[in-house]
Amino acid sequence: MATRLRPSNKRCTVIGGSGFLGRHLVEKLLERGYSVSVFDIRQSYELPGVTFYQGDLCDKRTLLPALQDVSLVFHCASPAPGSDNRELFERVNILGTRTVIEACVEAGVQKLVLTSSASVVFEGTDIKNGREDLPYAKKPIDYYTQTKIEQEKLVLAACDTEKNFLTVAIRPHGIFGPRDPQLVPILVDTARRGKMKFIIGDGTNLVDFTFVENVVHGHILAAEHLRPSSPICGKPYHITNDEPVRFWDFMSEVLMGLGYAAPRYHLPYTLVYGLALLLWLLALVLRPLVSFKPTFTPMRVALAGTHHYYSCERAKQDMGYKPVIGLKEGITLTVQSYPHLRRGA
Ligand SMILES: NC(=O)C1=CN([C@@H]2O[C@H](COP(=O)(O)OP(=O)(O)OC[C@H]3O[C@@H](n4cnc5c(N)ncnc54)[C@H](OP(=O)(O)O)[C@@H]3O)[C@@H](O)[C@H]2O)C=CC1
Numbered sequence: 462m463a464t465r466l467r468p469s470n471k472r473c474t475v476i477g478g479s480g481f482l483g484r485h486l487v488e489k490l491l492e493r494g495y496s497v498s499v500f501d502i503r504q505s506y507e508l509p510g511v512t513f514y515q516g517d518l519c520d521k522r523t524l525l526p527a528l529q530d531v532s533l534v535f536h537c538a539s540p541a542p543g544s545d546n547r548e549l550f551e552r553v554n555i556l557g558t559r560t561v562i563e564a565c566v567e568a569g570v571q572k573l574v575l576t577s578s579a580s581v582v583f584e585g586t587d588i589k590n591g592r593e594d595l596p597y598a599k600k601p602i603d604y605y606t607q608t609k610i611e612q613e614k615l616v617l618a619a620c621d622t623e624k625n626f627l628t629v630a631i632r633p634h635g636i637f638g639p640r641d642p643q644l645v646p647i648l649v650d651t652a653r654r655g656k657m658k659f660i661i662g663d664g665t666n667l668v669d670f671t672f673v674e675n676v677v678h679g680h681i682l683a684a685e686h687l688r689p690s691s692p693i694c695g696k697p698y699h700i701t702n703d704e705p706v707r708f709w710d711f712m713s714e715v716l717m718g719l720g721y722a723a724p725r726y727h728l729p730y731t732l733v734y735g736l737a738l739l740l741w742l743l744a745l746v747l748r749p750l751v752s753f754k755p756t757f758t759p760m761r762v763a764l765a766g767t768h769h770y771y772s773c774e775r776a777k778q779d780m781g782y783k784p785v786i787g788l789k790e791g792i793t794l795t796v797q798s799y800p801h802l803r804r805g806a
């Protein structure tokens with residue numbers, strides 16, 4: 462019988478390691494001397510020292526080989542939030558996360574760090590300095606959020622100090638940075654189509670945007686603090702830049718950094734939200750005949766027009782979290798990393 466290697470506490474697997482956050486996490490883990498495996502539905506890059514396993518996390522048989530002799534697993538895979546595919550979200554985020562937990566336990570993994578989201582408590586109305594004890598959203602704004610709630614509950618409930626299987630959930634908000642496939646590309650696409658002229662509401666709503674390296678830092682701190690006696694076991698933690706900013710100031714800075722004009726004209730929030738709701742209903746009714754994806758979905762309008770920022774006091778206290786890159790520097794690094802999205806490029 463083959464002898465099983467004793468998992469070293471510096472051997473880890475990143476599920477979703479080909480994605481935006483996952484790849485940044487992999488790079489930092491390597492820098493910190495971890496040996497890293499990636500499990501993802503696609504392989505988007507190659508890096509010396511990283512072993513890739515390709516497969517669907519819902520399939521335990523393909524997942525298990527990626528977890529052998531590993532003591533720590535990061536789970537940051539999810540379908541893109543922009544999708545409207547309820548079945549996909551339920552399959553990957555709920556059933557798939559159950560499979561991840563079972564596979565971890567079966568493979569003898571000791572620590573599981575989940576990338577959750579601060580949006581699990583967001584219902585489309587203001588949140589100011591929200592703490593982790595806010596209740597989960599009763600009416601989540603979309604299937605993504607609905608299934609992220611279930612996913613977080615599953616992972617936290619699986620924490621079992623007696624069995625030495627420890628879990629923690631990191632709740633980032635508005636991740637941005639080099640190689641992000643969402644925020645800057647959506648913003649630039651909207652600007653190039655001439656639709657970034659308007660500010661929804663009075664433009665004073667404060668939001669958290671979190672530079673990707675801070676999110677990575679929060680994940681690694683959580684992994685390194687996860688011990689049977691630690692207060693972080695089975696708990697969620699907000700990880701942000703801890704510098705709430707006006708949503709429209711942030712958008713304007715990124716746009717102007719890339720050579721586009723900042724939005725100037727104000728539109729009333731309720732009017733835009735109402736129109737977005739109508740468009741969404743229309744798209745739903747017409748779906749069997751024509752398929753169109755409105756830019757202004759109710760979810761996006763709510764994100765752009767309300768306050769949603771969170772306290773990271775708990776992360777500071779329990780694991781000594783402090784952002785490593787400030788917002789201004791994060792924006793500069795991000796803008797510099799998108800030369801191909803500059804105006805006229
Ligand atoms: N970006 C943000 O602002 C925020 C993100 N989060 C969370 O952070 C995590 C990472 O997000 P981000 O890096 O932006 O997302 P990405 O889409 O860039 O990365 C997710 C990765 O998971 C892969 N994946 C999807 N489904 C499966 C599957 N069934 N099996 C294996 N791999 C799969 C994706 O592949 P493919 O691309 O082919 O689908 C992708 O490579 C997610 O859990 C997200 O919910 C939380 C808060 C904010």
Ligand SMILES: CC(C)=CCC[C@@H](C)[C@H]1CC[C@H]2C3=C(CC[C@]12C)[C@@]1(C)CCC(=O)C[C@@H]1CC3
Nearest residue numbers: 634635644647648651659668669756761764765
């Ligand atoms: C803080 C947070 C949760 C950010 C998440 C990222 C995305 C949800 C945003 C990235 C670009 C944003 C954007 C809009 C809404 C929210 C985003 C998609 C608009 C569609 C809002 C309405 C507009 O006037 C255009 C905006 C383009 C960019």
